[in-house]
Amino acid sequence: MSEQNQNEKETVEAKPAKISLQEAMKRKLAEKKQAQAQANNPANQKAKNQTVKSQHTKKPNNQRRRTGV
Template identity: 55%
Template sequence: MTHEEKPKAKMTLQEAMKNKLNAKKAEQSGGTAENNLVKSTKKMTSQMTKKPNNQRRRTGV
């Protein structure tokens, strides 16, 4: 088993980002259609974010 080992050159940030993006794309497209549906939707959150104004009750008006 002859195996040539080349010294690893430093990877630039641009190359690292390209590799990461390609891996992410492959992961997303690699699954079945059912799995892709689950990945593409966001978790539902409560839409009741605004708190009622208690100023009248606090001031006694």
């Protein structure tokens, strides 16, 4: 029976306690700040600064020439 009581205690401890709205907002703000700090990391800057390829380098559509229109 002692094993069963221990299992019941573990399930009670595993349930998250209710938190106030103020505490929830603080946690969410902390997560947001952390995400912004990671976004400003110099390792991630290379991916942000990629130049857009010019569309003038695309192969022209030669459908009119092929169809004779």
